[in-house]
Amino acid sequence: xxxxxxxxxxxxxxxxxxxxxxxxxxxxxxxxxxxxxxxxxxxxxxxxxxxxxxxxxxxxxxxxxxxxxxxxxxxxxxxxxxxxxxxxxxxxxxxxxxxxxxxxxxxxxxxxxxxxxxxxxxxxxxx
Numbered sequence: 001x002x003x004x005x006x007x008x009x010x011x012x013x014x015x016x017x018x019x020x021x022x023x024x025x026x027x028x029x030x031x032x033x034x035x036x037x038x039x040x041x042x043x044x045x046x047x048x049x050x051x052x053x054x055x056x057x058x059x060x061x062x063x064x065x066x067x068x069x070x071x072x073x074x075x076x077x078x079x080x081x082x083x084x085x086x087x088x089x090x091x092x093x094x095x096x097x098x099x100x101x102x103x104x105x106x107x108x109x110x111x112x113x114x115x116x117x118x119x120x121x122x123x124x125x126x127x
Contacts, residue, residue, distance in 0.1 A: 029098040030109040039095045043067055045088040052078050054088060054110055056096055070098055070110035081112075087121050088113065096121060 028049060040056035054070040088094060091118045098108035112122020 008085075029084070029101055029103070029107060031074075031102050032099045032109070033101055035111065036098060036100055036108070037095050037097050037124060038068065039093065040068065042088045042090050042092045044090065044092060047078070047083070047085045047087070049074050052083065054096070054113075056094065066106055069107040069109075070096060074108035081122055083121050091106070093114055 010066055038058055040055070040058035042053040042054070043057050044053070047055040051074060052072045054072075056068050056070070057065050059065050094113045096110065097112040097114075098110055100108045110122075112120065114120045
């Protein structure tokens with residue numbers, strides 16, 4: 001009887017872990033029905049799994065600045081859409097295309113960007 005209880009507990013823990021992993025890969029935090037753009041300077045560009053991340057410093061109309069964080073798909077999907085390790089460089093001025101966070105926070109789901117040389121990366125058509 002004790003062995004059966006242990007097996008059941010292990011199975012329950014594995015199921016809970018699976019739900020956590022599923023939630024992690026959800027696009028629910030982003031409003032995919034809205035597409036926006038914002039201009040800023042690249043602060044960081046992490047072209048690494050599990051998700052490519054881009055941080056951009058945006059200057060507000062009052063002169064203050066705010067860092068925006070964008071997240072996207074994994075490296076292989078991004079490469080299939082033309083992105084690479086040097087698509088964005090720290091200090092580059094870019095125009096980011098994104099789906100905003102439903103929370104209204106500064107950031108969103110990266111769908112593409114255009115660099116200061118006029119080269120466009122993306123858009124990503126994922127759902």
